[in-house]
Amino acid sequence: MLGWEFPPRQAGGLGTACRGLARGLARNGVEVLFLVPRGEDREEARGVRLRGCDGPGESGGVLRLPVPTPLLPYLDAPPWTIRAAAASRGPHYGPGLFEEVERFTRAASDLAAREEFDLVHGHDWMTFPAAESAARERGAPLVVHFHSCEHDRSGPGADPRICAVEQGGLDAADAAICVSRFAAGRVLGHFHADPRKVRVVHNAAPDVRPRPVRRLSRRRGGPLVLFLGRVTFQKGPGFFLEAARIVARAEPRARFVVAGTGDLLPAMVERAAALGLARRVRFAGFLGPRAVARLLGEATVLAMPSVSEPFGLAAVEAAARGVPVVLSRQSGAAEVLPSSLRADSWDVEDLAGKILSVLHGPALRRRLAEAGRREARRLRWSDQAAAVRDLYEELLR
């Protein structure tokens, strides 16, 4: 299995999903060799410690081998530092990214040549060339996993080179996994692919241990509306701010937190100031999983106005923690959270109205919290991984 991030070092939900799936597969009796670019040393230690595994680099039956390349998934700034140059650069890929992909491909196939495996599974486009080459080397079946595609991430600014890599992965693969029916529709709509190759396996909810969480912010009182995700075109942070303005007028006690970083952060910070929301909207920057858990512990509602969201793990995590979510209709998470409130990404009036209905309706809030918890709990990685294992068996038959 090839990925490009693994918790706790991650920029988005991808690493979380990869870990969940890898561990789920391990529980289903699949031995997983997980290749990630270098720079993941901290996670190794934590993974080992958390799962009490029997050797270095092993984590819950998942063996992870770091591959020496400085490839990073999103060239987001480190936690809450904003590079002034970010806004002028391309969406979220830095210079030299394609060379990094190439280096990762070479290093990963060298490593793969020395390892035993029956099947190759690559997560998202940056691993596709490496996965394809490893599979070809061994004559093993190839599964490509679309957590998002370039059209989701960058909309009309999609990079044709990346789209070409995604198409190439689809062509070479024996099967393609999409994280939702919505995402599968996007993939089939944007690429040439045999629909029989494309399978849907939803992500599961991250492990949520119901422990008492310390509040993240000290300020009490006033409902908290949360944006949790990368501050990029895909996630629709601008719609969040426009909705926040409407909500703030109707509910003077409401406060807002934007947790995440990305190339649009400087613009969003300026926009919030210009909207007169300087102290109402707080920008928390990138937060680690524990800080996110604490923030969810005090959130009244999570708003996810993504322009195109193949899944939206943050929404499922929020639901699992009993936080009502208002989701964009352009999201895969809506398929697994049928009780959640929906609005079109761009319809800020509707989004604001739904946020307000949660803030002002204690009964609705309770109902949404209960339903969300129930729906999220149904999504278990061991079940989702079992579906993936079935697919593997089908391909290996």
Added chain:
Amino acid sequence: MSALVLYFQVHQPYRLRRIPFPEVGRGGGIFDDPGNARILRRVAERCYVPATALLLRLVEEGGGRFRFAISVSGTALSQMERWCPAALRGFRALAGTGAVEFLAETSHHSLAFLADPAEFRAQVALHRERVESLLGVRPRTFRNTELAFDSASARAAEEMGFDAMLAEGADHLLGWRSPHAVYRPAGCRRLRLLLRAYRLSDDVAFRFSSRGWEGWPLSAAKFSRWLRGLPGDARVVGLFMDFETLGEHQRAGTGIFEFLGRLPAEAAAGGRFRFRTPAEAAAAEGGDPEPIDAPRPVSWADFERDLSAWLGNPMQAAAHGALYVLGPEVRRAAAAGRPGLLEEWRRLTTSDHFYYMSTKWSADGDVHRYFSPWPSPHDAYLSFLNALEDLALRAGAGAAAAPAGDRAP
């Protein structure tokens, strides 16, 4: 005889600590004390200590003929008191000569005159007290932060008893008028206005070590020739600059100390110029000087010579607005026995914090970057808001107060 009015501004802000979001309100302090101490000691070593020693020698050698003015912001005074008493002794020695006029300004180098007139007056009074107690002299001349000047603040300065005020000799303020004269701010009766000759001042402050500049290298003799080349009716020449020009912005290796060492003799040669402090130059002008009106503030910064470097973008306006909205709450907390909160709040009024948030990435952006401890204006802004939030939480201004107090710029 024309007056040569030399004035140096000494200032250090209390730079903020980077407070991660989860730590806001958890009592870790909002200022970067180790960083501030380090910078102050570095600047003292390069500039304050050697420059005050040189100036003291020049005053003593001149037998009272070399005279000039210094203003030390209250935040700089308290940092020297705390982290480098030797620097403070240097300024005190200069004050003791009687040849150096110390000016008044806002204690915390703030732009309070724009947002809160009562706080403005309180800070000026506070600074006057600090200068009197630490340096032993009572200021007669006022300079506002960043040499900001408008007619309203001039009237306030007159009401507070000052005789003179300094301002930028900005083209858009003067029009056809000469910067080399004494004026009276519109609406004032007694107060006299002295202006900065910005080309000559910046020749020293900014261009001194610039090798691409046609004036380089600049010697005291060459500079004095330029002075003598001014029109015959130039009665006052204001050379106003940062004190940190002497050894910090212009390092010792640039020859700045040699320049300064020769300046008193070279400038006085030929008998046209005599060094005067601002109060002396203002008093020497008889009659009723021409009034000058500034409905909007002018400053000594950037190409625009206005306050756009501090309050020009939405982040700056929002941060400045949010800061002053918190004022009453902090004063209540101070009155209830927590004066430390008011002092912290005042340290947030220091103009530097807003300067760091400037997004003017033009030629002036270089100057902004040189002075900013933050990687970007947005970092500066978010750090400021975190500090403000931290202070608000401690002052007891909870959720109810903050949103209601927020306002659109």
